[in-house]
Amino acid sequence: MLDKPEVATQRLFFREAVTRAVREEMTLDRHVMVMGQDVGAFGGSYREFDGLYKLFGPARVRDTPVAEGASIGIAAGVAAAGYRPIISITYMDFLMLGFDALINYAAKLRYKTAGRLNAPMVVKTTAGAQGQGVAHSQCIESWLMSVPGLKIVAPSTPADAYGLMKSALREDGPVVYIDHKRLFPTPGEVSLAEEFVPFGKACIRRDGTDVTLVTHGYMTRVVMQAAQSLEGEGISCEVIDLRTLSPLDIATVASSVSRTGRLVTVEEGQSTCGVGTEVACQTFERIGPRPWKRLGALRAPVSSNPVLEAACIPDAARVMAMARAVLDL
Incomplete structure (x- = not known):
């Protein structure tokens, strides 16, 4: 039996794997942009967008007000117009504020328009408990699973954080990308080659x-x-x-x-x-x-x-x- 060839990897923290995937996709496709609270010069609440503002500027890395409902609505409109926005919602609990735009507009757009329009957007949100209390610790994945038109991913390793984000940014409809507060500082090996993690594959x-x-x-x-x-x-x-x-x-x-x-x-x-x-x-x-x-x-x-x-x-x-x-x- 022939040995499998070794794959060259780099050791990255979970948050760095997210950054790398987004940076690569923004480099390849000028329609990919990042929106959300503190995503600009600050680099994201968990520094998962570190360095992107400096590379791509304020036109493609845009800070938004503390208004999750409006932000998801804007992202859905931007996506319908042909862009591929990532909208960062710092805490999954506050995703509820944007449910109308996400569920009634973005997830249903292809059905409402007989496939003429899509909303290729990624809602990246952070779930889980880490000492932040009743309104910053919830995991509501199962609520979202019942919505036709939404795809939902939840990586557990840096390699999957990278590969699933790459796949999410190539999707033609809305994707909810769920990471966890406790995962951001965890390290792991990520292939140096471009690798995608397919949806629907455990x-x-x-x-x-x-x-x-x-x-x-x-x-x-x-x-x-x-x-x-x-x-x-x-x-x-x-x-x-x-x-x-x-x-x-x-x-x-x-x-x-x-x-x-x-x-x-x-x-x-x-x-x-x-x-x-x-x-x-x-x-x-x-x-x-x-x-x-x-x-x-x-x-x-x-x-x-x-x-x-x-x-x-x-x-x-x-x-x-x-x-x-x-x-x-």
């Missing part, structure tokens, strides 16, 4: 035989930690990182659950009507019911108090408990 992060753990975003790191600890107990976990939430790669999940016979879904958002519920339902529609447990945030707002925040959000210990429960151990 990644098996760890092979296993006893139970399938399905998750996305920052929770992938938590689940991987749990899987490694469970291996010491003789429990073999297969870990699937969804990467894109719409479209879902149910084929990969269903194949895994068919082999392991059990499913645990993990998310930082609410499990009621959550991502895991949809994954499980679509999986069982394909292969029939299997033992399943779901884990999400407690049914409470996420506090800025570090003790209460930790009590609300899934951690490795709770993932391990759910895996044992589905195995009836």
Whole structure:
């Protein structure tokens, strides 16, 4: 068997991988532009747009007021006019202010115009808890998954942050790109060559035989930690990182659950009507019911108090408990 050729990589922080993808696409296509609060000379709230203002100037890297609804509306109009804007919404909680423009205009534009117009825009928003309280910590991915016309991605590694952003900026319709506060400072290897991560293709992060753990975003790191600890107990976990939430790669999940016979879904958002519920339902529609447990945030707002925040959000210990429960151990 021939060895696979080694791929040259560079080690980047998650936020740097986002920057690199955007910089490359802005260089290739003059229609790509960045909009949002503090995206200009400051470089973004998490410095994920560092250096772009200096390279491309204020015409293509535009600061907006603290007015998320207006900003998403402007981005949708700009996209309909032929540009490819990235609109940065610092906290996912405030994406709600732009739902009318995003859902009723951008996501439906191709349907309203019989395909004559599209809104090729990327709404980049940051989810998750990190000490910032009830209105800056929510994960509402499952709300967006129900909207026809929206594509939703949630990378967990720098390589996927790069590849998914590249793919998002080539899409012909609106994409919601969800990153997580705790991921920005995490490092990882990113190919030096241009690489795209296709939408609708999950990644098996760890092979296993006893139970399938399905998750996305920052929770992938938590689940991987749990899987490694469970291996010491003789429990073999297969870990699937969804990467894109719409479209879902149910084929990969269903194949895994068919082999392991059990499913645990993990998310930082609410499990009621959550991502895991949809994954499980679509999986069982394909292969029939299997033992399943779901884990999400407690049914409470996420506090800025570090003790209460930790009590609300899934951690490795709770993932391990759910895996044992589905195995009836």
